[in-house]
Amino acid sequence: MAKAPVAEEILSEKFGPHLNYKPPGGWTDESVHPAEKLVKTHCCFCGQQCGIQLKVRENRVIGFEPWEEFPFNHGMLCPKGVKRYLQGNHPDRLLSPLMRSDQGFRPASWDEALSFTVSRMREIQKKYGKDAFAIYGGASLSTEKSYLLGKFARVALGTRHIDYNGRLCMVSAGTAYKLAFGIDRSPIPWSEIPKAEVLFVIGANIGDCAPITTDYIWRCRDNGGKLIVADPRMTPITRNADLYLPLRPGTDLALLMGMLYVILRDGLQDREFIEQYTTGFDAVAESAKQWDLPRVAEMTGVPPESIEKAARWIGKSKRAIMMHARGLEHQSKGVENCLAVLNIALATGNIGRDGAGPTMITGQGNGQGGREHGQKCDQLPGQRSLADPAAREYVAGVWGIQPDELPQPGYTAEEIMEAIHRGEIKGLLSTCFNPLVSLPDANFTREALSKLEFFGVIDFFLSETAHHADVVLAGSLHEEEDGLGCSAEGRVIHWQKSIDPPGEARCDSDIIIDLAHRLGRGEYFRFENPADILEELRIASRGGVADYYGITYERVDKQMGIFWPCPSLDHPGTPRLFVDRKFYTHDGKAHFNVTEWRPSGDPINDEYPLFLTTGRVVSQYLSGTQTRRIGALVDQYPEPRAEIHPRLAEQHGIKDSDWVTVTTRRDDLTIQAMVVKTIRPDTVFIPYHWAGIRSANRLTHRTLDPRSKIPEFKVSACRIARANGPDPSPDDRGAHKNGASRGGA
Numbered sequence: 001m002a003k004a005p006v007a008e009e010i011l012s013e014k015f016g017p018h019l020n021y022k023p024p025g026g027w028t029d030e031s032v033h034p035a036e037k038l039v040k041t042h043c044c045f046c047g048q049q050c051g052i053q054l055k056v057r058e059n060r061v062i063g064f065e066p067w068e069e070f071p072f073n074h075g076m077l078c079p080k081g082v083k084r085y086l087q088g089n090h091p092d093r094l095l096s097p098l099m100r101s102d103q104g105f106r107p108a109s110w111d112e113a114l115s116f117t118v119s120r121m122r123e124i125q126k127k128y129g130k131d132a133f134a135i136y137g138g139a140s141l142s143t144e145k146s147y148l149l150g151k152f153a154r155v156a157l158g159t160r161h162i163d164y165n166g167r168l169c170m171v172s173a174g175t176a177y178k179l180a181f182g183i184d185r186s187p188i189p190w191s192e193i194p195k196a197e198v199l200f201v202i203g204a205n206i207g208d209c210a211p212i213t214t215d216y217i218w219r220c221r222d223n224g225g226k227l228i229v230a231d232p233r234m235t236p237i238t239r240n241a242d243l244y245l246p247l248r249p250g251t252d253l254a255l256l257m258g259m260l261y262v263i264l265r266d267g268l269q270d271r272e273f274i275e276q277y278t279t280g281f282d283a284v285a286e287s288a289k290q291w292d293l294p295r296v297a298e299m300t301g302v303p304p305e306s307i308e309k310a311a312r313w314i315g316k317s318k319r320a321i322m323m324h325a326r327g328l329e330h331q332s333k334g335v336e337n338c339l340a341v342l343n344i345a346l347a348t349g350n351i352g353r354d355g356a357g358p359t360m361i362t363g364q365g366n367g368q369g370g371r372e373h374g375q376k377c378d379q380l381p382g383q384r385s386l387a388d389p390a391a392r393e394y395v396a397g398v399w400g401i402q403p404d405e406l407p408q409p410g411y412t413a414e415e416i417m418e419a420i421h422r423g424e425i426k427g428l429l430s431t432c433f434n435p436l437v438s439l440p441d442a443n444f445t446r447e448a449l450s451k452l453e454f455f456g457v458i459d460f461f462l463s464e465t466a467h468h469a470d471v472v473l474a475g476s477l478h479e480e481e482d483g484l485g486c487s488a489e490g491r492v493i494h495w496q497k498s499i500d501p502p503g504e505a506r507c508d509s510d511i512i513i514d515l516a517h518r519l520g521r522g523e524y525f526r527f528e529n530p531a532d533i534l535e536e537l538r539i540a541s542r543g544g545v546a547d548y549y550g551i552t553y554e555r556v557d558k559q560m561g562i563f564w565p566c567p568s569l570d571h572p573g574t575p576r577l578f579v580d581r582k583f584y585t586h587d588g589k590a591h592f593n594v595t596e597w598r599p600s601g602d603p604i605n606d607e608y609p610l611f612l613t614t615g616r617v618v619s620q621y622l623s624g625t626q627t628r629r630i631g632a633l634v635d636q637y638p639e640p641r642a643e644i645h646p647r648l649a650e651q652h653g654i655k656d657s658d659w660v661t662v663t664t665r666r667d668d669l670t671i672q673a674m675v676v677k678t679i680r681p682d683t684v685f686i687p688y689h690w691a692g693i694r695s696a697n698r699l700t701h702r703t704l705d706p707r708s709k710i711p712e713f714k715v716s717a718c719r720i721a722r723a724n725g726p727d728p729s730p731d732d733r734g735a736h737k738n739g740a741s742r743g744g745a
Helices: 007-018 079-089 110-128 143-157 171-181 190-195 213-222 236-240 252-265 271-277 281-288 293-300 304-316 334-347 389-399 413-421 442-451 508-518 530-541 553-559 631-636 646-651
Strands: 037-042 051-057 060-066 098-101 104-107 133-137 162-164 198-202 226-230 243-245 320-324 357-360 427-431 454-459 471-474 483-486 491-495 610-615 641-644 659-663 668-675 683-687 716-722
Touching (some): 037 491, 110 427, 110 471, 110 508, 143 508, 143 530, 171 357, 198 213, 213 226, 252 281, 252 293, 281 334, 304 320, 454 508, 646 668
Parallel strands (some): 133 162, 641 668
Antiparallel strands (some): 051 060, 098 471, 483 491, 610 716, 659 668
16 A cells, blocks of 8 residues: 655645745644644635634644534635645744844844834834824734724824724725614625525625635525626626626716616615615605616616616515625725615615625625724724714723823825825834735835834734834734634634744734833733733723624634624624614614715826726735745736736737736836636736735825725726736835835844
């Protein structure tokens, strides 16, 4: 009998040259060295938060097992989830703090790195004022760390400038849902999806960005439900759609208003529901009259008969669900787009009952929990408003400070970068955020980072942004610290600690607490562990819209998740909102909102005649800091490509795999073409997971939605041309001013 191959041989055969390293002690062969324990936890990537069991041996994650009992994914995982455990032993893992010197980064002790960080914080705030220092957080942080970071900014530093990378994700949807319903959360759990008679998916590439959700869609189809997809690209689920609406990028609002026009024209609205449970309908109905089908068809490029069919299917159904994501939200009118979806849901009475309702597909791992408890620039724990005097008084009381000690709302993520660029903000501490890859107009971001007098980063890999830092504090992976997360459907889950951080790396929360103590504010940060933070968070959120008071680790583990709001320890949680038709608005009713058309901030013209849109691919995640280090995922999509239609390719003499230069008003990018029939002929698509000379965000623009302040990633004007090869310009790794520290290290 042949000897079973050891783990190293299996991995080498499957993953090839990209996985050409060995972790300390070599790969573990489980046939000889079985796992010591299985830890039930969750995937570290997208907002679905699939359950997974990590195999642990000798303080290392060595594999995984399906967690078939977890009710969301029943053991299923996408390509990222299957390989997520491989990053933990990567040789790029930061094992100690780093400080910049004339020769580059050098290892430092924790005392030296933290002391230097605190001294620079104090110097900057003493010289320029408290608001001259800003904090960046992230939507992949646990809910406890999100809460802690918000408190750190406002109580330890006293700055009003804290925001997070969820500003690039969910804020348009959150703003719209608050305006309509008074709450920022999906109104339905995913278990409702198979019950729908009609599913309308707009601006959501579910197959690539939320793969496990496709199972719910296919179950809906198996039950006889119809699927409508609206997108400039024929994404994977579109292949099985009953109706496809191939709209031009940036014309979602026109399409949705045209659908509402048909619903009202044909008398398909739910008059009884509108009368009893809503306000503002008459103004919205009046505004819809201008969106007749000929006008909408001309703007969107969607045939009028298709618009009419989609509207009638939704209007005539008893149970319709409308699902949306970044394609709808990454626009300078993203809030209007989302409000238009909600107006259709309200007009047809599809809210608060089985198999019906609008729902946002959260993008980041804790994109929901990360925006509930204080790391947003305008928010306090429990989804309370920082500008609300009653909210300020309550939270200040929990924290043991006076309400007037709390700063007022500050800048959003892109606004912070712009304030750095113009010299208003001088210092920045960032964790779980890679803005050089994630923010639009990357050259502008790079210039801004070079102007900082101090830049500190908490991370577990040296991201492209961290190359610009003065201090890098080695933080923790998802599995190295206890914490709560909240999934796209509003289910609060437990990220169970599986291992300790390796080497001298520390838990993120310990680093933040240590900084607070060194700043002389330790009396407000007497936390020994995440459980202590959760206890305070529960109280701070109590009575708020996002009420976590009844949620504990023990309850979450026992019930495999609890849907908030959960106001008491005997409350079962709230999987479906608005069952009683009571909304979280001041009058208890749902609000229709008039939506106004605005053109893109980067319009097409004769010089830039094409639409550029950006998004994800299934094997990569966000800025790629994690997934671009996992060989098995790199192999699936090793380089970004420009998707173009055969007609467009023929016009420019481009064939599949040819090099093509995509140019916008900001920069140009040379990558290989992917000629496909699944995209509009007037549109170019580029995924955004890569950095440096491959970064799609070199091309995007900084136009913001006026209410959500989300950048318009999905609509840029561009032109294309066949090229001879890739851009020879150097990568921006380590592109720090003179290679020396701005902070004087």
